Amino acid sequence: MGGRLTLSQLQHKANDLREDVISMLEAAGSGHSAGALGLADIFAALYFNILNIDPKDPNWSERDIFFLSNGHTVPIQYAAMAESGFFPKEELLTLRKLGSRLQGHPERIKLPGLENTSGPLGSGLSQAAGVAYSFQYLDNAKHRFCYTIMGDGELDEGNVWEAAMFAGKYKLSQLIAFIDRNNIQIDGSTEDVMPLEDLKAKWESFGWYVIEIDGHNIASIIAAANTAKAVTNKPCIIIAHTIPGKGVDFMEYDYRWHGVPPNSEQAKDALQKLRTLDGKIIPGDYAL
Amino acid sequence: MNEYLVNPNLYNDDVAQDTIRGGFGRGLKAAGEKNDKIVALCADLTESTQVHIFREAFPDRFIQTGIAEQNLVAVASGLALVGKIPFASSYAAFNPGRNWEQIKTTIALNEQPVKVVGGHAGIGVGPDGATHQMLEDIALMRVLPNMVVVVPGDAIEAEKATMAIAENGKPSYIRLARVKTPIISTPESPFEIGKAYILREGSDVSLMGTGVMTYQLMVAAKILAEKGISAEVVHVPTIKPLDNDTILASARKTGRVVTAEEAQAAGGFGGAVAELLSEKMPTPLIRIGIQDRYGESGEPAELFEFFGLTGVPIAKKVEDFVHSTAQYHREY
Numbered sequence A: 001m002g003g004r005l006t007l008s009q010l011q012h013k014a015n016d017l018r019e020d021v022i023s024m025l026e027a028a029g030s031g032h033s034a035g036a037l038g039l040a041d042i043f044a045a046l047y048f049n050i051l052n053i054d055p056k057d058p059n060w061s062e063r064d065i066f067f068l069s070n071g072h073t074v075p076i077q078y079a080a081m082a083e084s085g086f087f088p089k090e091e092l093l094t095l096r097k098l099g100s101r102l103q104g105h106p107e108r109i110k111l112p113g114l115e116n117t118s119g120p121l122g123s124g125l126s127q128a129a130g131v132a133y134s135f136q137y138l139d140n141a142k143h144r145f146c147y148t149i150m151g152d153g154e155l156d157e158g159n160v161w162e163a164a165m166f167a168g169k170y171k172l173s174q175l176i177a178f179i180d181r182n183n184i185q186i187d188g189s190t191e192d193v194m195p196l197e198d199l200k201a202k203w204e205s206f207g208w209y210v211i212e213i214d215g216h217n218i219a220s221i222i223a224a225a226n227t228a229k230a231v232t233n234k235p236c237i238i239i240a241h242t243i244p245g246k247g248v249d250f251m252e253y254d255y256r257w258h259g260v261p262p263n264s265e266q267a268k269d270a271l272q273k274l275r276t277l278d279g280k281i282i283p284g285d286y287a288l
Numbered sequence B: 001m002n003e004y005l006v007n008p009n010l011y012n013d014d015v016a017q018d019t020i021r022g023g024f025g026r027g028l029k030a031a032g033e034k035n036d037k038i039v040a041l042c043a044d045l046t047e048s049t050q051v052h053i054f055r056e057a058f059p060d061r062f063i064q065t066g067i068a069e070q071n072l073v074a075v076a077s078g079l080a081l082v083g084k085i086p087f088a089s090s091y092a093a094f095n096p097g098r099n100w101e102q103i104k105t106t107i108a109l110n111e112q113p114v115k116v117v118g119g120h121a122g123i124g125v126g127p128d129g130a131t132h133q134m135l136e137d138i139a140l141m142r143v144l145p146n147m148v149v150v151v152p153g154d155a156i157e158a159e160k161a162t163m164a165i166a167e168n169g170k171p172s173y174i175r176l177a178r179v180k181t182p183i184i185s186t187p188e189s190p191f192e193i194g195k196a197y198i199l200r201e202g203s204d205v206s207l208m209g210t211g212v213m214t215y216q217l218m219v220a221a222k223i224l225a226e227k228g229i230s231a232e233v234v235h236v237p238t239i240k241p242l243d244n245d246t247i248l249a250s251a252r253k254t255g256r257v258v259t260a261e262e263a264q265a266a267g268g269f270g271g272a273v274a275e276l277l278s279e280k281m282p283t284p285l286i287r288i289g290i291q292d293r294y295g296e297s298g299e300p301a302e303l304f305e306f307f308g309l310t311g312v313p314i315a316k317k318v319e320d321f322v323h324s325t326a327q328y329h330r331e332y
Helices: A007-028 A034-038 A040-050 A069-081 A090-096 A124-138 A158-169 A200-204 A218-230 A265-273 B020-034 B052-055 B070-082 B100-108 B124-126 B137-142 B155-166 B213-226 B244-254 B269-278 B300-306 B311-326
Strands: A064-066 A145-149 A175-181 A209-214 A237-242 B017-019 B036-043 B063-064 B085-091 B115-119 B148-150 B171-176 B180-182 B197-200 B206-211 B231-235 B238-240 B257-266 B285-290
Touching: A007 A040, A007 A069, A007 A090, A007 A218, A007 A265, A034 A040, A034 A069, A040 A069, A040 A209, A040 A218, A064 A069, A064 A124, A069 A090, A124 A145, A124 A158, A124 A175, A124 B070, A124 B100, A145 B017, A158 B070, A175 A218, A175 B269, A200 A237, A209 A218, B017 B020, B017 B155, B020 B036, B020 B052, B020 B100, B020 B155, B036 B052, B036 B070, B070 B085, B070 B100, B070 B257, B124 B300, B137 B148, B137 B155, B137 B171, B137 B238, B137 B257, B137 B269, B148 B155, B148 B285, B155 B171, B155 B231, B180 B206, B180 B213, B197 B244, B206 B213, B213 B231, B213 B257, B213 B311, B231 B244, B231 B311, B238 B269, B257 B311, B269 B285, B285 B311
Parallel strands: A064 A145, A145 A175, A175 A237, A209 A237, B036 B063, B036 B085, B085 B115, B115 B171, B148 B171, B206 B231, B206 B257, B257 B285
Antiparallel strands: B017 B180, B148 B238, B197 B231
């Protein structure tokens, strides 16, 4: 890929992704707002810095693999893919429409560059573990990494903990998983619906190296990924504390925005706030 | 008509017997010798699924997942993404019984060529009882778009079927029985995914069987012949894609159809044939199998008798059917 973006450019890119998401969800008339906005900084870091991928050659044989496990947040992935050149940005507005390659939840066979099909929660970590196992034990591909993002509510699923045991057993050091720790799920706060804490201790007890970060600090996101890549005897989990709806003040922290899109008035308001940054995102001007 | 070589000793009292799972185990090793992309995963049942044969030959290509069937198939999906051909094995009661959604989303919809191996299927699992006697797997798997469903009729065919699905590039399910069952084919008999085979020609009724039931239909056909009823026996080792041409041609010829499976008669192989016939060529049909109930403990042979899945009760049922039902198509 071309030259890396500066931290300031990455922060602006995250904001562009948020604007894309608002426009897409408004056009679609359905979809999940909060999680997609909350993941914008992580997706900017992944697609414009961390992932070793080639948008012009989505099946490049040496690429890193990324699985979105909580598929309902896929609008932010589509935005990152379009902004990085996997497909034309105009196509973003076809989200959830009949005939679109941008399905409501991601389908690998529909869109080159997607690596999995997800939506039903809990299986992305297993799929990522399969890839990481192959890299480490079957392919002798030490230079390749497999990344996944899970929601925190998703951790209610038993399948996640089956995968956690598996990756811990095989010390899958090329597996790097993010948890979007935004504390909400559909029915309310994660700690009310089904408490997850002590999350760090849980993962450590399964044999994982755990890093906790501010999921909106792009420098921290990139630093955590670099640390995770340097850990060679364990899989790594990055617990990224995020604000659901980040960047749009009337959506922030409100679980009711989990599964709904903005209407046109709300979208206009949201885009206005994002374009002025509204004091929420302060771009730095120093290079990484 | 698809030529088939039936075991010449099939009607002998000392007909050779072997386990279908054993045939699978040998087939998996043979497939592994031909293609180093093949890997095997197992959920803590490596010997009883016969995957240990592969494990001993290729220890570096065997992955133990523990008793975690959801993880078993989703890990396999990830392995397939990066070019492997994974065989994910457990008992059918759990695989696909426990993990059907992961199979649908991460394998079938995702079009990954994972091979789901359902061992110890049917009432033939015996004394373990209803929880372990998987009777719904054929129905569960054949309704998944993109999924190939294979139910071998004996150990020899299981070996061939395993090697065939290893190279078909598609999501596939193979159903295996635990106990030794009679050998119906020969090493020279053909096996092709999607093909049904005429094992015995007849003109009064078509007996269509899958898995171990084809042998029982052959026994029934011999009894029926002694009573002057000419039964055609069609062996259908692939449930999906179904060999519509062979099934319809036989139904057209005889005008009466009987299906048999060691599984729920509803939704499974009998269901598939009923759907085909009712849309393309309505034909009087009876479906032999488990009739909307669960299994129970007992020795496999006792259970086959108890559920009426052996040659004698099948022959009686078919005789009644033939005598009470006109040959539909011949009346046009």
